Amino acid sequence: MGNRRDFLKTTAVASVGLALNSFKSTGEEIIAKNKKVNKPIVISTWNFGLQANDAAWEILKSDGRALDAVEAGVKIPEGDPNERSVGFGGRPDRDGRVTLDSCIMDEFSNIGSVAALEHIKHPISVARAVMEKTPHVMLVGEGALQFALSEGFQKENLLVEASEKEWKEWLKTSAYKPIANIENHDTIGMIALDAHGNLSGACTTSGMAYKMHGRVGDSPIIGAGLYVDNEIGAATATGHGEEVIRIAGCHLVVELMRQGKSPQKACEEAVTRIVKLTKNRNKDLKDIQVGFIALNKKGEYGAYCIQGGFNFAVYDTSGNKLVDSDYFLR
Template identity: 40%
Template structure:
């Protein structure tokens, strides 16, 4: 409870009479506000009030205060004894003017009996009033003295103070009216709806690595026949997986250090937001199809090794020897030139393998309705440590698809791509408004920044190559690499090889 105290203690030294100027803010005026509290002691009130009425000083230690409290309470009826004719006139209990008291205040003789009766009457009257007020304060203390609740009602700070129902309804109506007026004056713009998918894709397209010229043609033909995007791109890359003359993927792929072909693949289906992948898969020619089965029939995303092989066999795949005569000869040639003192950081590749255009195949496609899918499949790095898995089967690295934005994939050194999550990073760059080619270049710049010194030439250029391919929902496509290269794309008119954007016009200098 908020209060203001007015000290009514000892009079100033300059006052001639103890009933001086302090009478102006006396006990009677404090009682007019129903706010009399005297240090919690009603006896001090009665004693102090009586002494002031008769002109005596209060007893020592009983200095009193008139307290103005923010309390709403019914006004008590005034008795006839409270009528004031002036600052020095006090009416008696019978309502007549006290002439004896007036004579005494004018310097006449004092009447002890009169003062005793007057003090008794004042004590009785004020005692009853003070007791009533103290009882009321005790009953109402929890609500009045200790509960001053601050509310925030429609942004306005208010003091909870026995709010009536009428006041509450009026405040609510005023707040609603103010909010409505603000909404009318400053209307919110509704979110702009996305255009239908047919407006996003100007035309269906398919894009792939340079060894995927037949893949983009196959994928595009299937799209024109109404096939699903994922079925289209997988049927496209299967051409290379089943080709024994392509030593970068599937059947005939280059083996690991022990002469075993281990295949990796991953795929994403934009319309259903699902993904599937397999790694270190042995004995199965088409890992892209197995990845599709993981996507379609399991609640998992990535199966590896023996478990991936058993899963494929359960769905009718046949285990076969994936080494061709060409890939076996390449492996034997590598072993013949292997130095026993070499460690895994210095193992040289066979000279005839250093010029191959790509070691993987990635294919991305978009339909006339704007649906997108992507797939990447590979036999991995030649002569790798058994069990090594590159970027191709890793969602967000070897490929990534967001049906609201586009798709991107990669071929080349997988470890460098994994470090930047290249597929995901390229799609996110397109989300920010970049064209597909610019998004691929941006990812390559990040790759160079994160390349370790041992993989850089004396001129600071990477001693490896890495390529990215991308298509967005509008049907725009592009590709970029570290060094000049080509890629395959079907733009709706024809499938052909195109030049890629690149960061460096010359490969890294040799030491």
């Protein structure tokens, strides 16, 4: 008899527990469904991000894919001959050669990248072709150029007159000292969340002016200059690439968001880590600039950098705006 009572009692408690768990689960699902996600949204680095965002938004507002949006967006500064740090018009290396780095990543973790690519105006589109048409994820130098030409990209002279003039002036001293926030821009990194709730990102640059030939920064390196995890969020970086590579910066930002940190707090922690390592190496922080931007699956975003001067552009249903990033050095 006692066993029967115990059995009935246990069964009743279990039933109540199941009912409560069911109610809790249903309640959480209702809350999750009712919580409005800020989508679509696109964010990008620096002031030229405003024009880049305009191009990306044309795709996003029509329920287009985030991947298409970020490619279209970064192609705007890539193709601008007056833009001196990205693509056509970019400053050359110490040998007078314009070499471009770029990568792209979609919601399925498909990735493509090119580095030290010459003569091609839109390296981001070559990076996408690497992703979609080869068994590889990165092509570099002459091999990247050969592939681009085989895919129908046109070979062009990317060294515009203004950049060539500056380079020849630089040759008089050949003093190499990277300048933080040069002309208020650098790499363009762009990350987007589309109307379907999917993330993608792109990052493209001509790299540091007067760098050693063959130098590659963080921009074409997945996990450093860009990272996308469609379950969590996305991040991209700008500034001194060597410092971003040192901490696998954008992967770190996304992993911090996975641990529950907001995009803002994740960017802050990544910058703080660079600051600590820089101090450990007895380097002067005033000579270094790194900025991160991040976006999560809720459409929440954040940004942080080492020193003032970094800004980023945000375009969502409320419009397109430029935001000054908070920073470490005060």
